[in-house]
Amino acid sequence: MNRTIALALLAFTIPAFAHAATLKFPSDAPIASITIPDSWGPSETESGIEATSADSAVYLSADVADNGSIEKVVSDAVDFLTKNGVNIDPSTQKDTPVTEVNGMNMTTIEWDGKDEDGPVSVGLLFVQTSQDKALVVTYWGNKGEEDKHDAEVKAIVASIKPVN
Known part of the structure; x- marks a missing residue:
């Protein structure tokens, strides 16, 4: 995971996707676009976009927040993970410095x-x-299985762009 996100943050080029769509969201007032392979089954949610790799090894979602809702969006993400049986080990927390992409x-x-x-x-x-x-x-990925999706995750994250 660390390697995947770090590579995405430092990416200078975006690998080409085979059969991928660039989605702008939320659809009623887009603030961002993201390119996700069709095989991941991307779909719009109430607050953003979600997708899962074809083998279910990696789940990604991108939810929109504003200055007043960021804590709620983070809380909702953690609640989602908990409801899906994910137990986080707080002692393993790693923060990365701010990077511009x-x-x-x-x-x-x-x-x-x-x-x-x-x-x-x-x-x-x-x-x-x-x-x-x-x-x-x-991001939620099965250790070992997630590695084969490094390039896709890197490209998905690097594809995020603001919509003006």
Whole structure:
């Protein structure tokens, strides 16, 4: 997980996706776009976008927040993980420094954890899309299985752009 997000934050080029769509969200007043492979089954949610790799090894979501709702969006992400059986080990928390990608500030908080299938990587990526809007990207991946999706995750994160 650390390697995946770090690579995404430092990416200078975006690998080409085979059959991927660039989605702008939320659809009623877009603040960001993201490119996700079609095989991940991306779909719009009430507050953003979610997708899961075809083999279910990696789950990603990107939820819209503003200055007044960021804590609620983070709380909702943690609640979602908990409801899905993810137990985070707080002692493994790693924070990354703020990095600029596509003109936006990004930072991450990452943990190790467990779910019903075994060890997992969990992360929250914060992307400042404008002065008062941000995305909270939730990452949940099965250790070992997630590695084969490093390039895709890197490209998905690097594809996030603000919509003006």
